[in-house]
Amino acid sequence: MATNSPSSPVISVVGGTGALGGGLARRWAMAGLPVVIGSRDPAKAAAAAAELRAAFPAADLRGMGNLDAARAGAVVVLTVPFAHQRPTLEEIRPALAGKILVDTTVPLVPPKVARVQLPKEGSAAAIAQQIAGDAVSVVAAFHNVSADSLHADEPLDCDVLVVGNKVESREVVVGLARAAGLRAWHAGSLENAAAAEALTSVLIFMNKRYGGVHTGLRITGIPDDNR
Amino acid sequence: MATNSPSSPVISVVGGTGALGGGLARRWAMAGLPVVIGSRDPAKAAAAAAELRAAFPAADLRGMGNLDAARAGAVVVLTVPFAHQRPTLEEIRPALAGKILVDTTVPLVPPKVARVQLPKEGSAAAIAQQIAGDAVSVVAAFHNVSADSLHADEPLDCDVLVVGNKVESREVVVGLARAAGLRAWHAGSLENAAAAEALTSVLIFMNKRYGGVHTGLRITGIPDDNR
Numbered sequence: 001m002a003t004n005s006p007s008s009p010v011i012s013v014v015g016g017t018g019a020l021g022g023g024l025a026r027r028w029a030m031a032g033l034p035v036v037i038g039s040r041d042p043a044k045a046a047a048a049a050a051e052l053r054a055a056f057p058a059a060d061l062r063g064m065g066n067l068d069a070a071r072a073g074a075v076v077v078l079t080v081p082f083a084h085q086r087p088t089l090e091e092i093r094p095a096l097a098g099k100i101l102v103d104t105t106v107p108l109v110p111p112k113v114a115r116v117q118l119p120k121e122g123s124a125a126a127i128a129q130q131i132a133g134d135a136v137s138v139v140a141a142f143h144n145v146s147a148d149s150l151h152a153d154e155p156l157d158c159d160v161l162v163v164g165n166k167v168e169s170r171e172v173v174v175g176l177a178r179a180a181g182l183r184a185w186h187a188g189s190l191e192n193a194a195a196a197e198a199l200t201s202v203l204i205f206m207n208k209r210y211g212g213v214h215t216g217l218r219i220t221g222i223p224d225d226n227r
Numbered sequence: 228m229a230t231n232s233p234s235s236p237v238i239s240v241v242g243g244t245g246a247l248g249g250g251l252a253r254r255w256a257m258a259g260l261p262v263v264i265g266s267r268d269p270a271k272a273a274a275a276a277a278e279l280r281a282a283f284p285a286a287d288l289r290g291m292g293n294l295d296a297a298r299a300g301a302v303v304v305l306t307v308p309f310a311h312q313r314p315t316l317e318e319i320r321p322a323l324a325g326k327i328l329v330d331t332t333v334p335l336v337p338p339k340v341a342r343v344q345l346p347k348e349g350s351a352a353a354i355a356q357q358i359a360g361d362a363v364s365v366v367a368a369f370h371n372v373s374a375d376s377l378h379a380d381e382p383l384d385c386d387v388l389v390v391g392n393k394v395e396s397r398e399v400v401v402g403l404a405r406a407a408g409l410r411a412w413h414a415g416s417l418e419n420a421a422a423a424e425a426l427t428s429v430l431i432f433m434n435k436r437y438g439g440v441h442t443g444l445r446i447t448g449i450p451d452d453n454r
Binding site: 007019060100114115116117118122146156157161185186187188189191192193194196199200201202203205206209210211213214215216219220221222223226 | 276319320342343346349384385388390412413414415416418419420421422423424425428429430432433436437438440441442443444445446447448449450453
């Protein structure tokens with residue numbers, strides 16, 4: 001386990017009691033990074049933080065309501081279902097100025113979640129940027145990773161495509177993905193979120209078609225010394 | 228080299244003198260499948276076919292104009308730039324009824340080809356289906372494979388996502404991709420082309436970002452016995 005450096009930015013996981021958010025919080029706590037778990041229900045967030053502290057006693061973990069969590073973090077990671085993306089962002093917007101917002105939203109439209117149905121804005125990440133405003137550096141990532149695998153403490157056989165308009169912000173998120181045990185890549189400007197978001201429906205389709213497994217993706221063709 | 232079975236469907240590669248089309252024609256000729264190369268210029272198509280015959284003397288290869296090529300094939304593979312997709316499809320449409328049309332079009336909008344810019348229809352594949360009409364079974368594939376790698380006769384480190392609304396048509400194209408030396412997967416309905424099309428811009432971005440290499444993708448998490 002890595003030690004918690006005093007310079008580690010606090011990571012707020014808004015929606016952190018859900019499957020993906022909880023899995024990321026677990027991985028970052030395991031890596032020794034300070035984490036704040038946010039939930040609509042502060043008590044649920046506190047309980048999730050307590051549970052992770054029991055597993056990782058050295059971890060710096062707190063739980064609180066989503067807005068307080070967003071205020072507490074230097075990097076805010078949004079991990080709520082697509083239907084909750086807009087109201088949650090509108091709630092936490094006052095806490096986001098000057099920060100990196102990591103949008104993980106996949107615009108799945110039930111019941112046909114194995115079918116790509118990108119929003120008219122182009123991507124969920126574009127919606128996040130519209131709501132958050134220009135003072136927020138939106139980065140999109142973690143669309144394709146299996147939440148189950150994050151919780152299982154297994155090696156993760158899925159790469160993370162990290163998109164955003166500011167290279168320095170992307171670099172922070174590439175580092176967070178690596179701290180969580182994932183291989184991660186700079187994947188271009190925020191519009192490119194459409195690729196990663198759409199790919200999730202493909203992976204859901206393939207999970208069904210090929211037998212209920214957790215499919216993922218690997219980027220090939222990059223020499224070891226360029227990684 | 229596989230032998231050319233009398234039951235092999237003739238594959239027409241419309242735009243087959245281009246980089247991707249030429250690479251696929253080469254791979255299928257190498258595998259012993261009958262191939263017709265189509266081009267706007269019939270002489271150019273004939274020359275390309277003659278060149279491949281010199282490399283693979285046993286191959287069943289012809290070259291002709293795009294419409295004649297489309298008439299000659301049981302499976303028609305469209306490999307033209309996005310800007311030529313519509314006029315080419317309008318030209319060959321009379322030859323497509325009852326056939327499988329494999330659309331490989333990636334909706335790149337120069338000069339920003341490393342930025343995802345999907346069309347308002349959702350994908351280039353959706354445009355192909357609109358133009359071709361309901362009597363044509365559109366399958367989209369081969370968006371992410373490097374044309375250079377197809378020509379180089381190297382092992383191909385990139386999977387093919389095969390999308391389309393008819394499973395039997397997808398299965399034919401999965402078989403063609405495998406004959407070309409590629410690992411290929413059923414990836415869902417035609418709307419899911421958006422994922423593969425968008426991913427090409429991500430790979431173009433990564434080629435630049437990570438040093439001019441041919442990036443590709445691999446799907447992970449599928450057990451060997453489900454492949």
